[in-house]
Amino acid sequence: MTNMPHNALIEQLPHRRMEAWKWTDVRGAAVSEPQGLSAACNPTIAAPSGIDISTEGVAPSESVMGKLAVTFAHNATVITVPAGFKSDAPVLLSDMKSGHARLIFKIGKGAEISVTETHESGAASFVNIDMRFDLAQGAKLSRTIFHNDCADMTRISTAQINAWADAEITQHTLSFGGGLTRFETRIASLGENLKAEIHGAYLLNDKRHCDMTSYIDLGAQSAHIRQSVKGVVAGKARGVFQGKFHVRSPAQFTDAEMRHDAMMLSDTCQIRAKPELEIYADDVACAHGNTVGALDExxxxxxxxxxxxxxxARALLTEAFVAEAFDGMADNSDFMSRITDWLEQNS
Amino acid sequence: MIKIKNLTATVNDGQQTILNGLSLEVPAGEVHAIMGPNGAGKSTLSYVLTGKDGYDVTDGSVDYLGQDLLAMEPEERASAGLFLSFQYPLEIPGVPTMHFLRTALNAQRKSRGEDIMAAPEFLKKARAIAADLKIKPDMLKRPLNVGFSGGEKKRMEIFQMMMLEPKFIIMDETDSGLDVDALRIVADGVNALRAPDRGMLIITHYQRLLDYIVPDRVHVLSDGKIVASGDADFAKLLEKEGYDKYAA
Structure with a gap:
């Protein structure tokens, strides 16, 4: 535990005058000094045998929330997946209910690992999870992220994924939102032939807020990226999508597609979307699409x-719309049954 | 079975009158055809009867099996046995045809207080009807009508009709988009449903469909009302002489 005056802490939080945080005002949400704002969080980690878990002092990540995580969580929990590792069992991450945590996954050459994260809390608090995944050559990472918080919870979860040559990333996120939520995925390709499928959906009611932000930084050639995020927003809820493909000049032959499609179920809900492409290589195929609409009468x-x-009828149409985001999952039955339940309550 | 009296309906906040005092009665066991020029109000009649939003009924009444049809929600009308074969069937992305139809069938049964149909019985029935209509089994797994040709969509309407076994059927331009072979298959399906307790209203531009589904009565709809009626031969006369003499 680190003692820092509340005002000084508040000053460090991202706020709506920052372009990257204009729709997700963390400072505003922290003014009331929520529980967990200046505490450490110790997630429960269950890993298949052969995976090593240790605590290490590691340099903080660059991001504003990453720096804050170091202040309160100090050392990082390092999960090491050895080269060539394969297992049907995933690493399970849970109990991220209050405070700051730092998690680093080092995934060895050719290793294949699934990580299932449950971000869930029934009591108001502040959570900041700062994650890093280092994928060695040919490593494969599959992340499944489930999120459902109470309506006055603030949660920021950031993942920086660094991928060396021939790495593969699959990510599926399902969020039912919270008071203020942001899932940020940052991918950096450091070697060629990155394959990434980054899909997700948010379904929000009442005054819930969910922000799905991604920044895909391509620095090597022949990356293949597919991203699709679906949003369903009801009541006075707010959905935010910010996606960016940054294609640097060495990243020739990049093939990248980004989609965000959102459905508004009420007159009082909000969708904020900012899809971006920044391209410096001249032989690439990049596309982005963004739609916001209502159900077809x-x-x-x-x-x-x-x-x-x-x-x-509304639930059936909406479910079909959302399901597309999870078509590629090996087993989407858990996600789909949760979506069906939500739609039964909210259609 | 269905008694339409002096039905008047407008669109655009009353600025345009589409049905203008239409009266028509179709007894159980009979097939009636409605013919008429473009813009006469044929499709509007089918939409007003099935309860689509966007039409204001300003006068008249519709008695359906002793119930006030116009007071019912669209899904209540469907559960009471009213079926519309759409002129332009909608695509329902992401919802497999069989899932859609089983949901519809069981929603209707539930609303009527009947037991739901179990999956094996449903599948058996669906396979048999699909075979009769020459619908390939893989089409039933695809999202409803998505990527189907115009003719395939029309055939799928008849498939749904035969699965749901409605009491009163409205067919809106079912023959458009069908080649001669498909027309015969569709007509065979419709004729198989003719029964003493079932009524049908067939809306069509052309007499062609009526060679295959022979109506008991033929009516001319012009300017929002029935202006002439006759027997099956009357359709042939209309085909020969056109609608001009019935125009308002």
């Missing part, structure tokens, strides 16, 4: 004409 009438009640 004609399709709803067609379904009702067949006898499907309005609520059920």
């Amino acid at each position: 004609s399709a709803l009438f067609y379904m009702r004409q067949r006898g499907i009640p309005l609520r059920q």
Whole structure:
């Protein structure tokens, strides 16, 4: 525990006058001195045998929230996956309910690992999880992230993924939001042939907020990136998507597509989206698309004409819309049943 | 079975009257055809009867099996046995045809207080009807109507109709987009559903469909009301003489 006057701490938090945080005002959410703001968090980590877990002093990450994590969490928990490691069992991360944590995954050459993260809390608090994944040549990482917080929770989770040649990244995120939530994924390609599938969905009701931000920094050639984020927002909730592909001049033959599609279920909800491409290589195929809309009234009438009640028709159409984000998962049944439950309550 | 009296409906906040005092009665067991020029109000009639938003009924009544049809929600009308084969069937992305149809069938059954149909029985029935209509099994796994041709969509409407076994069927330009072979398959399906307790209203531009589904009565709809009626031969006369003499 580090003692820092509240005002000094507040000064360090990102706020809405910063371009990258203009829609997710962490400072505003921390003014009330929430529990966990100046405490460490010790997540529960369950790993298959052969994976080493240790605590080390590691230089802080560059990001503003990363620096803050060092102040309160001090050392990082380092999860080392040896070269060539393979297991059907995932690393399970949970109990990230309050405070700051630093987690570093070192994934050896050719290793394949799945990480399942549960970000969930039923009591108001402040959580800041700063993660780093280092993927050696040919390493494969599959992240599955589930998030559901109470309505007055503030949660920032940042992952910096550094990928050497021939690495593969698959990520699926499902968020039901919280008071103020941001999942930020930053990928840096340090070697050629990166393959990344970064998909997610947020479904928000009441006054919940979820921000899915990503920054894909491509510095080597022949990267293949697919990103699709789906949003469903009801009540007075707010969904935020910020995505950027930064294609540097050595990153020739990049093939990258980004999509964000959101559905507004009420007149009072909000969607904020900023898809960006910044390209310095001349032989690339990059695209981004962004849509915000409502359910198709004609399709709803067609379904009702067949006898499907309005609520059920809305839920069915919305579920089909969201499901696309999780089509590529080996097993999406858990996500889909949670989505179905949510839609039954909120359609 | 269905008694439409003096039905008047407007769009655009009353600025445009599409149905203008339309009266029509279709008894159980009969097939009636409605013919008429473009813009006569044929599709509007099908939408007003099935409860689509965007139409204001300003006068008249529709009695359907003793119930006030116009007071019911679209899904209640469907559960009461009213079925519309759409002129332009909608695409429902991401919802597999079989899942859609089983959801619809069981929603109707639930609303009528009947037991839901179990998956094996449903599949057996669906396979048999699909075979009759020459619908390939893989089409039933695809999202409803997504990427289907115009003819395939129309055939899928008939498939849904035969699965749901409605009491009163409205077919809106079902023949458009169908080649001769498909037309015969569709007509066979429709004729198989003709029954003493079932009524049908067939909306069509052309007499062609009526060679295959022979109606008991033929009506001309012009300027929002029925202006002439006759038997099946009347359709042939209309085809020959055109609608001009019935225009308002």
